[in-house]
Amino acid sequence: MTVTVAAAERLIRIGEVARGAGVSVRAVRYYEQQGLLIAERSPSGQRLYRQDAIPLVRFFQEMFAAGLTSRRIAELLPCWDSGHTDAEQRTMLRAERERIQAKIDDLQAALDHLDEVIAITDTHP
Amino acid sequence: MTVTVAAAERLIRIGEVARGAGVSVRAVRYYEQQGLLIAERSPSGQRLYRQDAIPLVRFFQEMFAAGLTSRRIAELLPCWDSGHTDAEQRTMLRAERERIQAKIDDLQAALDHLDEVIAITDTHP
DNA sequence: CTAAAACCTGACGCTAGCGTCAGAGGCAAG
DNA sequence: CTTGCCTCTGACGCTAGCGTCAGGTTTTAG
Incomplete structure (x- = not known):
């Protein structure tokens, strides 16, 4: 109790x-x-x-x-609060996780690309 | 020639x-x-x-x-084409680099946060 | 008591990268 | 020649997370 x-x-x-x-x-x-x-x-x-x-x-x-949109966050808030999730929420969590990971990879690629440009323009005054 | x-x-x-x-x-x-x-x-x-x-x-x-906005890209295009940069363009390149790196860090933090939630909700059916 | 600061409810504005419809011309194939 | 696809120029629409102004109430400081 x-x-x-x-x-x-x-x-x-x-x-x-x-x-x-x-x-x-x-x-x-x-x-x-x-x-x-x-x-x-x-x-x-x-x-x-x-x-x-x-x-x-x-x-x-x-x-x-x-x-994440405010809508998504609202849909996922119950998991956050209670620790309880149904199947749909777990699916959304994984999906968002993948989206973020993909975005990180994209950003890293862009960063590498930019770094190349910076390296070239530095040795190339 | x-x-x-x-x-x-x-x-x-x-x-x-x-x-x-x-x-x-x-x-x-x-x-x-x-x-x-x-x-x-x-x-x-x-x-x-x-x-x-x-x-x-x-x-x-x-x-x-x-x-990056289309405006920024337009401002940086000359570097990309010619390999030549002036001081201002180099500054912008660095600034964008830092912005992207910061964004990656933010995303990574958010990802870690989400992974915690996922771990909890997985052990907590 | 009073003036300033904080709060309230609408409601319109803004940005950025396009989507989308309207109306009209261009171009190779049959 | 015409059918069908591609292209053109406007120009309005959309989304999302607020900014901002208007006009009015409430709380707080002195």
Whole structure:
């Protein structure tokens, strides 16, 4: 039997989330609109977040940089939260993994190509 | 003294360039509009390309995939063609190199992150 | 109490690399 | 000659992740 202790966590407002994660306030609202981030509301309607919203937003940024869409991230969030996955989610995870790996390979090839150019133009003043 | 032998190269039309490089005809026109690709014109106005337009377009694709804009590519084309660079171009080359390397690192971090999730969800059916 | 700072909800704008449709001309084959 | 494919020039559309302005409320600092 598990007892959950409500830790009376200090809730933070959107500006603090944004500064903490290094994004704009607008971006945080956008993530909510895309279903990535659920916020409580204060009586007056202001968004209230738990502190782990900050690393979560950082995670979103990392995934965006890796080329995942907000839709995909939303679909994969349950795995992240609960550790539970169904077959479809596992398939998506592998697919994204392959996409990213392929992208890395492409970038490496481009980098090598550029390095060749740099080498040539250096010995060729 | 250098004598240039005009090799009477067979010129190709836009469709052949597109198929050869694996892009759309629209894309090739776009590259011209961005100043990446100069084409001769037949008397009737059709674009005529030399055969090395095909690897050139492939190169564009590689650079696009690496995150360079068409503007940047256009600015760096002279280095590629002539092997000659001025200081500004060398700076841009290095900067793009660093950008790509940073992007690779970011992607690798994201990949590692995803792999963790995959590992957890695999041992956690 | 008041002024500044932070927050709210729309809603339009932007970028970049094309896709796509419209309407018209060019070119080899039968 | 005509059929069918290729090409031409505009020009509007699309996507995704926000930026930004407008006009109004709330919270905080002094």
